[in-house]
Amino acid sequence: VIGMDADLLHALGAVMGLKMNLVNSNFETIIPGLAAGRYDLGASSFTDTKEREKTVDFVDYYSAGISFYAKSATNPGVSKISDLCGKTVAVEKGTTEQEEATKQNSKCTKEGKKAVTVLSFPGQNPVNLAIASGRAELGMVDSPVAAYQIKKTNDEFKLVGESYGFAPYGIAIPKSSCMTTPILAGLKALMAN
Numbered sequence: 805v806i807g808m809d810a811d812l813l814h815a816l817g818a819v820m821g822l823k824m825n826l827v828n829s830n831f832e833t834i835i836p837g838l839a840a841g842r843y844d845l846g847a848s849s850f851t852d853t854k855e856r857e858k859t860v861d862f863v864d865y866y867s868a869g870i871s872f873y874a875k876s877a878t879n880p881g882v883s884k885i886s887d888l889c890g891k892t893v894a895v896e897k898g899t900t901e902q903e904e905a906t907k908q909n910s911k912c913t914k915e916g917k918k919a920v921t922v923l924s925f926p927g928q929n930p931v932n933l934a935i936a937s938g939r940a941e942l943g944m945v946d947s948p949v950a951a952y953q954i955k956k957t958n959d960e961f962k963l964v965g966e967s968y969g970f971a972p973y974g975i976a977i978p979k980s981s982c983m984t985t986p987i988l989a990g991l992k993a994l995m996a997n
Contacts, residue, residue, distance in 0.1 A: 812975075820987075831899060831927070852971065861981075862974030871950035874935060874941065886911070888908045890919070894939070935961065
């Protein structure tokens with residue numbers, strides 16, 4: 805497992821004197837896995853939401869927004885969430901972006917506008933493929949992930965519109981684990997160093 809979340813957990817483990825065993829899982833299975841005792845921590849660019857806090861605790865470490873991105877050669881005509889009416893958008897399953905796009909679809913249809921076609925996929929790679937192939941007009945993803953995807957694809961994609969809905973990212977922790985305080989202390993030690 806590679807990436808920012810993996811690097812953060814390895815650094816956190818080193819500070820805490822723990823060895824991290826990383827398990828690659830689909831995004832939508834991580835929080836249920838934490839609740840079932842399958843995992844001790846969850847790190848996958850989790851937005852700390854009130855809904856998720858019903859199941860897990862969070863130690864927050866970053867603030868990210870939601871961004872739209874599309875193929876560089878296209879102009880989907882989207883600058884804000886209300887512009888999604890009549891568009892096809894790709895999202896990762898179980899994310900806040902899926903929730904946002906689905907809510908916007910309801911608003912569009914209530915207002916008598918064309919529906920939002922929401923295509924949800926089990927990971928970021930299929931989302932990117934849907935956009936690159938033209939199956940989706942654009943994607944919605946957390947702002948740092950959008951920036952990374954653009955860089956990773958040598959500008960095959962571009963940002964469209966403005967990021968919105970900034971909220972904290974957090975490491976998800978089972979409610980019964982008593983790990984919130986030590987994880988927070990470990991993150992503070994990392995940030996201070």
